[in-house]
Amino acid sequence: MDQLLQTVNLQRHYHMGNSVVRALDGVSLEMAEGEFVALLGTSGSGKSTLLNLVGGMDRPTEGALLFRGRNLAQFTSGEMAAHRRSSVGMVFQSFNLIPRKTALENVMLPMIFAEKPPGERRRRAQELLERVGLAGRAAHRPAELSGGEQQRVAIARALANQPELLLADELTGNLDSRTAAEILALLRGLHRETGKSMLMVTHDERIAAVAQRRLYLSDGKIVSEAAAT
Amino acid sequence: MILRDAIDVSLDNLRQARLRTFLTTLGVAIGVGSIVGMLAVAIGLQDNLYSQLLRTGFFRRITVWAQGAGGRGEQQQPPRQIDENAILAIRQIPGVKLITREARIPVRLQAGEKTVNTQMTGVILDDADEAVFTEIKQGRFITSSEAREIILSSQTAKTLGFIDPAAAVGQMIRVRVRVDRPGAGFGFPVPEIPVPEPFELKVVGVVERERALFGDMNARLVYAPQAVIEEQVQFFQTRVPMIMAMVTNWAPLQVRLNDARDVDRVEKEIKGLGFRTISVSSIISNMRRAFIVVDMLLALIGSMALVVASLGIINTMVMAVLERTREIGVMKAVGAEDGDIRRIFLTESALIGVAGGLAGLLLAWLLGRAMNFGANIYIERQGFRAETLFHIPLWLVAAAMAFALGVSVASGLYPAGRAARIDPARALRHD
Incomplete structure (x- = not known):
């Protein structure tokens, strides 16, 4: 399988007053195309920091982050935006939908920045909403949707520009266990159907179980690795 | 991001804060209205004056005086009297219809x-x-x-x-x-x-x-x-x-012309013969010069209101950036470039400028109509003919719109730059 992602001695330091916090302290990992990987760790382990770096939301302090062989650390701000726009799609714990826009409009948003023609945007957004099981909720605003439904909209939005890698940050953190299971089933189904690469951050072993491979982070370092059982 | 989408997104944003948008736009409208109003009154009065001068018929007439020796300490030309030769020479200038001695x-x-x-x-x-x-x-x-x-x-x-x-x-x-x-x-x-x-x-x-x-x-x-x-x-x-x-x-001689359009040329030729001349067109060009200074002063006073309006736009936009930090983070997370965000906010302030400009023109026009009406009641009661005292020429409409747009876009530069620099990771941190 082709390599999709590789990090080499990846570091991300934050300055807190006079002290330096090493949120990531030398992470080296590889991820193949089509893989479903879970990053596990307690809060403060650096897993979200790593996800933000892969998602092009932040820049490493040191080390290399290769996506399809290109080092994100050397990207211009325009290249970073292009990476966020079309190479990856992100799903967040708090959904991060725009409250006054309908589900359909939220899914269309990434395609506006990709300058897709309006007709195509609408058609694709409709298809994606159908795929995540929200065909009838397209005209609803986030406040009129349940948590699970909002997260489905967010997943549809993340897939809008057909990214190569789907990134999920504690995507079930705000959901009850039944809804969480539904969302995970949706994710697993998508992975099975499309073979899309997925990188998921969680602190919960049971949720990480849907992934093919688990990486354990602690204090900014990968401490162990396990394959799916 | 294409322009149409930027306008759509901006309009949507402006609609979200209706009252604030309205008040800010009103500020621009008052600013534009005061500039246009001041200039329209000045222009109206000046046009009025010119047209009264035009009605005098003096336009086809040049008064010619003899030139004394060393008029302004210059020795270039000998003293020139208005004798028969002079009259013959002036009569030969094309466009001259009739010469009478005053x-x-x-x-x-x-x-x-x-x-x-x-x-x-x-x-x-x-x-x-x-x-x-x-x-x-x-x-x-x-x-x-x-x-x-x-x-x-x-x-x-x-x-x-x-x-x-x-x-x-x-x-x-x-x-x-x-x-x-x-x-x-x-x-x-x-x-x-x-x-x-x-x-x-x-x-x-x-x-x-x-x-x-x-x-x-x-x-x-x-x-x-x-x-x-x-x-x-x-x-x-x-x-x-x-x-x-x-x-x-x-x-002095009164030189009458066939056509008012020849006044400048004929006046120059007579001057070339060594005489002093005066015509209404030379009086008017002097008046124009004085009026330009007056117009500029009035425009400057009017601009003060627009400066205040511009502060209003800056305030509104900075507030909007603060309120929408998270939304900007979301847009960046799904692939918006810094330039896209900047464009959205500049479009918003430009829309405020255009709306304010149009409203300001309307305001000035209504005010002018009311003033004209009121003043003419007085003028007619005094036994004079009603006049247009307030005139908004097309160039003033265009200049006012361009000015409103320019000022509002300039006001949007700082807030838009601030919005563009927002760090998405920080904006979306969920604690």
């Missing part, structure tokens, strides 16, 4: 027992389009350039005992040319100057002449056909040619 003779008018000393000047039929004659109150203009007629001013008519100026029309007036002996009273022996016989003229009209800046003289001036004046001048020319040559060669 003749103004001192006279004593008599009606019954009453007399008045004044000056009489020559007019020809072409002068009928001058304002003073088009607005003639009693009677009419002369019937020909040779008629034995006279037009009085209302003041001379009163002095001659016609309390109601209308009563003067149709009366015969006795006219005697006054001759002041030069040097008389200083003990010099001066030759006796012969005096022509008095003659009678029939009053055909009475003009209302406002007291001019130059004192009383114009208010008492009376008019007779050019031929009548020249007849008197002729008398002196045959009797005392030496003195008359001295006098007439320094008297």
Whole structure:
């Protein structure tokens, strides 16, 4: 399988007053195309920091982050935006939908920045909403949707520009266990159907179980690795 | 991001904060309205003045004076008198229709027992389009350039005992040319100057002449056909040619043109011959220069309101950036570039500018209509013709819109830059 992602001695330091916090302290990992990987760790382990770096939301302090062989650390701000726009799609714990826009409009948003023609945007957004099981909720605003439904909209939005890698940050953190299971089933189904690469951050072993491979982070370092059982 | 989407997103954002958008736009409208209002009044009054000047008929006329030696310490040109050669030279300039020597003779008018000393000047039929004659109150203009007629001013008519100026029309007036002996009273022996016989003229009209800046003289001036004046001048020319040559060669000429558009060219050519000239077009170009300064001052005062409005836009946009930090983070997370975010916010302030500009123009127009209406009620009550005192020319509309747009976009630069720099990871941190 082709390599999709590789990090080499990846570091991300934050300055807190006079002290330096090493949120990531030398992470080296590889991820193949089509893989479903879970990053596990307690809060403060650096897993979200790593996800933000892969998602092009932040820049490493040191080390290399290769996506399809290109080092994100050397990207211009325009290249970073292009990476966020079309190479990856992100799903967040708090959904991060725009409250006054309908589900359909939220899914269309990434395609506006990709300058897709309006007709195509609408058609694709409709298809994606159908795929995540929200065909009838397209005209609803986030406040009129349940948590699970909002997260489905967010997943549809993340897939809008057909990214190569789907990134999920504690995507079930705000959901009850039944809804969480539904969302995970949706994710697993998508992975099975499309073979899309997925990188998921969680602190919960049971949720990480849907992934093919688990990486354990602690204090900014990968401490162990396990394959799916 | 394409422009249409930027406008869609911006409109949506503006709709979210309706009251704030409305108030900010109102600020711009007041700013634009005050600039346009001030300039429209200035322009309206100026246009009015010009059109009144245009109505005088002076536009086809150039007054030519002799040039004295060393007028301004310059020695380039010899003194140039207005002799027969000069008149011939001017007559040859294309566009010149008619040349008359401005003749103004001192006279004593008599009606019954009453007399008045004044000056009489020559007019020809072409002068009928001058304002003073088009607005003639009693009677009419002369019937020909040779008629034995006279037009009085209302003041001379009163002095001659016609309390109601209308009563003067149709009366015969006795006219005697006054001759002041030069040097008389200083003990010099001066030759006796012969005096022509008095003659009678029939009053055909009475003009209302406002007291001019130059004192009383114009208010008492009376008019007779050019031929009548020249007849008197002729008398002196045959009797005392030496003195008359001295006098007439320094008297100004009235050069009349076929077409007002030639005034500038002909005036330049006459100047080139070495004479001093004055025309309404040269007066107007001087006035224009003075008015530009006034207009600029008024625009500056009006701009103050727009400066305040611009602060309002900055305030509104900075608030919007703060409120929408998370939303900006989301847009960046799904692939918006810094430039996209900047464009959205600049489009928002530009839309405020355009809306404010349009509303400001409407405001100024309504205000102007109301002012025109009010002022004309007063003007008509005073017995004058209603005028347009308020005028918004097309260029002012375009300039105001461009200015409103420019100011609002400039005001949006700082907030838009701030929005573009927002760090998405920080904006979306969920704690």
